[in-house]
Every structure is written in structure tokens, then in C-alpha cells.
Amino acid sequence: MAVDTSEAAERKTDSISTPKPPGLQIGPIALELPVVLAPMAGVTDAPFRVLCASFGGAMFVNQMVTARALLEGHASSWELTRFHPSEKLRSLQLYGTDPVTLGEAVRRLVSEGRVDHLDMNFGCPAAKVTRNGGGAALPYKRKLLREVIRAAVSAAAAESDGSVPVTIKFRLGIDDDHLTFLETARIAEEEGVAAVALHARTALQHYAPPAHWERIAELKAHTQSIPVLGNGDIFSAQDALDMMTRTRCDGVVIGRGCLGRPWLFRELAAAFAGEPIPEAPKLGEVADVIRLHLDLILDWQGGEERLAHFRKHLAWYFKGYAVGSAVRAAAGQVGTASEIHALLDQLDPSLEAPEGAERIVRSHSNALKRVALPEGWLDDPDASVQLPRGAEELVSGG
DSSP: OOOOOSHHHHTOOTTOOOOSOSOEEETTEEESSSEEEOOOTTTOSHHHHHHHHTTOOSEEEEEEEEHHHHHTTOHHHHHHTOOOTTOSSOEEEEEOSOHHHHHHHHHHHHHTTOOSEEEEEEOOOOHHHHTTTOGGGGGGSHHHHHHHHHHHHHHHHHHHTTOSOEEEEEESBSSTTSBOHHHHHHHHHHTTOSEEEEESSOTTTTTOSOOOHHHHHHHHHHOOSSOEEEESOOOSHHHHHHHHHHHOOSEEEEOGGGTTOTTHHHHHHHHHTTOOOOOOOOHHHHHHHHHHHHHHHHHHHTSSTTGGGHHHHHHHHHTTSOOOHHHHHHHTTOOSHHHHHHHHHTSOTTOOOOTTGGGSOOSOOOOOSOOOOOTTTTSOTTSOOOOOGGGGOOOTTO
């Protein structure tokens, strides 16, 4: 894609949707497109990652795994570190609040050759996480933040000679009165993090619109030497182009926008290549995608066990299509592959999604009433902290 370097180009308004050339460098990893699938608990398992990758994109991050659970040998947590043979880039998000525990978990993962990239979770707003000083609460304690990041980066570098980069994902802060994103990025940059991703909402805002893209631009201007990725309210390829143009960020992180719409990565690939963005699929193509997703799950699980978790995906796939209340009700009850196929056989393949269907709410869309925090957490951001015992006892995957 040609780049206009003239003064006129610099004066273009943010209504122009031409981004910088595709590609993103994260440490030694070169991505063909500046696109990352966000780690989402209970969603970004291997079948979903492979499905999204079949449409295009660059980096697809596994859901969160808890450092202590790995060290204590939890089978379900180690199972989450498993990647599909087709995944060329094994990317995993790791959660931890204790530097020693986190460093040791990183050493295990890297020395055993299980990962090519590690992301760290400093953005989760869930009460069970923040009330123990983790997730979106942790960056407020700057000393602890630095120690945790340093432990992970040092361990990854020592075990891989620098070939396994560490990135971090975080929010604007706890609330509008306690913003931490600029300081978080500064500390991350000083400690050798390869890239930062900002979900442009506070923990209190949770997932309520709008995401504050202007803060991504502020972070990009503030950050000196590493890529800045933007996250929040990207539901279409045009949204991604607009974010990159308005904020000058280096890449985008795709979260809720691809739920029930993995073909968003096809649209993103076309947009960044300067090609026409494909039209939204008719219901017949959606049914084909659902069948492929189901096949990937069955192959990964080795059978039909635990297919109930697929019901949420069905609900997301059907959003915007006039399938009728009976089909939606049935989608909430299916439990076997044959039941899912029978349901899909009833659909009208010619149905089209109405304009704007990509913005129909999928998953969270609310704000929190309060952010759960340890007692006295906001007293002094530079104070040393003794975290509650439960901070390291979370279940992997969210």
C-alpha cells in the first residue's frame, strides 16, 4: 500500500480511513497484519482461535491462565496451554500478582517450549480479580506493577535469549479519578515489554460505551519505543481503520466484535490490503461457519462431551438474523452435535443480516456500580502491598 508522505497527508482529518501500511513488529515477531485477537475467558480456546485464523489476521491469543495454578500442577490449567498443531504462533495470556510465582511460571512455559509470546493481564475488571488486587486494580500499585512485569520479562528473556516477547494489556485505570494508563506504559517500556495494548475504558466503565479512543492517541504520543495497540468498540473493519487513523496506534485488538462473527478477520484483512470489504454473510454461510466451528470443537475434544458451552456461540451467531424465537429457544437447549446440525438444517440460507447488525450487543455491555478493591488500596500508589491470599488462587480461564 502506497503511503502519502506529503504535507497534505499530514493535514488529513481523522475522517480519512486510510491506515498506515499493514504489519506489526512485536519484539522479534513480525505480524503480517496489525491485528490481534484479544484473550477472552471461555471464548478464545483452540477451536475458536483456529476458526478466526482461517479468515485472516495475525496474532490469536489464548485465554488467561493463572501462574500459581500452573505451578501447583492443575491439569485444567495446563490443558489451556495446549495449542492446535496448525497454530504457527503460540500466544498465551498469563495472570499473576506475585513476582516470584509469575517468574517461575514464565520460566516453565518458555523453557519447555510451550509458547512463542506471552501477554500479561492487567485489565480484567471482574470483582473476583480486582478485590484481590489483580487485573485492572494492580497497575495502581506502581511498585508491585514494576516487580511483576520485571519478573516476567526477565524470566522470558533468560529462557529464550529474547525470542519470546512479553506484552501487557491494561485499562485506563480504576475510574476517572484514578487513571493509571500512562504510568503503566512508562513502567512497561522501562522494564522491556515488547508492546502495550490499551482497552480504552476504566474498570468502573467495564464494557459500557463509548471507549475513549482519544486516550489511545494520548498513550501513543506518550510512548517512546514500543508499539501501542488499541482496544475497544471495534465492530467492523472500518472501525479498525478509523481507530488507527485517529489515534496513530500501531495495531488493533479485537474483542467482542468477533463474537459470533469470526469473518470480521476476513474483513480486516481486506481493509488493510486496500481491497473492498466483503459483504456480511447470508445465514447459509453463517451455518457453514457454525458447522466448521463445531467440527473443530469435536476434533479438539475427541468427542461430544461438554457441548453445552457452544450454546453461547450459537446465540452470538444468530444475532441480527430473523431466525425466529423458536430457533433461538432451541439454540439455548442443544447439547449434541446432531441436535445442532438439525437446528441448522431448519434455517433459511437466504436470510440477510440488517445493516448495523455487527453492533448488536454480544456479551457484556454494562458499567459497574463500583470496583471491588482490597481495603485501603487507593491510599498510596507507591506503597508496598501485601496482597490477599486469594489473589493467587483464581481459576484459569477467568
